[in-house]
Amino acid sequence: MTEHDQSARLDLLPVPPTPPAHLDALRARLADAAADAELLDLAFRTIDSPVGDLLLATSAQGLVRVAFANENFDAVLDTLGAAVGRRILNAPARLDAPARQLDDYFAGRRRAFDLTLDLRLSAGFRRLVQQHLPEIPYGRTASYKEMAALVGNPGAVRAVGTACSTNPLPIVVPCHRVVRSDGSLGGYIGGFAAKQALLDLEHAAAQP
Amino acid sequence: MMTTKPPFDRVVTEHGETVLRVCRAVLGAHTDADDAWSETFLAALGAWPALPLTANVEAWLVTIAHRKAIDITRARSRHAIPVGDLPERASTRGIPDAGDLDLWAALATLPHKQRLAVAYHHLGGLPYRDVAELLGGSTDAARRAAADGMTSLRAILVDPPSPTDFLSKETS
Numbered sequence A: 001m002t003e004h005d006q007s008a009r010l011d012l013l014p015v016p017p018t019p020p021a022h023l024d025a026l027r028a029r030l031a032d033a034a035a036d037a038e039l040l041d042l043a044f045r046t047i048d049s050p051v052g053d054l055l056l057a058t059s060a061q062g063l064v065r066v067a068f069a070n071e072n073f074d075a076v077l078d079t080l081g082a083a084v085g086r087r088i089l090n091a092p093a094r095l096d097a098p099a100r101q102l103d104d105y106f107a108g109r110r111r112a113f114d115l116t117l118d119l120r121l122s123a124g125f126r127r128l129v130q131q132h133l134p135e136i137p138y139g140r141t142a143s144y145k146e147m148a149a150l151v152g153n154p155g156a157v158r159a160v161g162t163a164c165s166t167n168p169l170p171i172v173v174p175c176h177r178v179v180r181s182d183g184s185l186g187g188y189i190g191g192f193a194a195k196q197a198l199l200d201l202e203h204a205a206a207q208p
Numbered sequence B: 001m002m003t004t005k006p007p008f009d010r011v012v013t014e015h016g017e018t019v020l021r022v023c024r025a026v027l028g029a030h031t032d033a034d035d036a037w038s039e040t041f042l043a044a045l046g047a048w049p050a051l052p053l054t055a056n057v058e059a060w061l062v063t064i065a066h067r068k069a070i071d072i073t074r075a076r077s078r079h080a081i082p083v084g085d086l087p088e089r090a091s092t093r094g095i096p097d098a099g100d101l102d103l104w105a106a107l108a109t110l111p112h113k114q115r116l117a118v119a120y121h122h123l124g125g126l127p128y129r130d131v132a133e134l135l136g137g138s139t140d141a142a143r144r145a146a147a148d149g150m151t152s153l154r155a156i157l158v159d160p161p162s163p164t165d166f167l168s169k170e171t172s
Helices: A006-012 A020-036 A073-083 A092-106 A124-135 A144-150 A157-165 A192-206 B008-027 B031-050 B057-079 B095-100 B103-108 B112-123 B128-135 B139-158 B163-171
Strands: A042-047 A054-058 A063-068 A088-090
Touching (some): A020 A092, A042 A073, A054 A092, A063 A092, A073 A088, A124 A144, A144 A157, B057 B112, B057 B128, B103 B112, B112 B128
Parallel strands (some): A042 A088
Antiparallel strands (some): A042 A054, A054 A063
16 A cells, blocks of 8 residues: 555645635535435534534435434444435535524524424334424423323333434434433433433523 | 445545545646536445445546546537647746746646646556556556656756756757
């Protein structure tokens, strides 16, 4: 590999550096052209938030994934590539709507999300539970047991737990509002502190 | 070699700058090079799912860039006013202030094959065997073209000709 080693090559020629802004502009243009040509399986972007950086990914159908930094964005994109398709580009403009709504949510200005969702990453009972999660009102919580009753399967408490922990669209689909019957938080895909922060935010913003 | 096919965005991150250098070396550092870069990655994106895991991604991209640069050169010449056949020779444009020549301008003064051989091998990392396939001719011819190109580039960039050089050569 030494013959084609990048640094060895650059030593040979005084290559003018490419301004990062120029490459960014080219990448933005590529993302637009790829979407126009319907060549994109997924567009993604990252945003910062009070619970850390978040990765947002959308298919042509809608928002398909929200991920916390502790999930490792590279690993998340690898998994998405295998599940949805590997024609994936960083294309922030294609995720302006969810980014803006999440911003409003974290500022306490938004209580429900108005986004088209692509639910292809979950199926069966997990998907059923996830579809019912938005019925827990903003600022309130439900127990895993109550959630099981809500979807008409009171014995499936453990399966509700699995459905929450595998929610591909956390925050937007509010699995953080499901807690243990004894009032303790239970697990969360984004970590205990993130779950607490989201519940605190909603509790504070829901006060009259 | 890849073990699983990465998301295409990682390909753009890893090879975007290299491909832009190759496009600039072939077409000059202006919008034609940007267009070739875009066309290259758009075509690569479409073909990405079908590319074998064992493929050399950078070599694959440089090969696509070569084809896209040809397309753009042809489109440009269709829109240009014909001036008849030009002899293939080193351009002298820019030479009056040769000390200001950057790499792209210096590359533009090279004969076509030398310029492409330098672009694909030294900037794009393409093995001489693959360079030869793109340019026609033998692997040795590709190696010689790149070596001759590099010699000329060093002369232009490290020791740029000045008017006094030409005078002293003429009088000696």
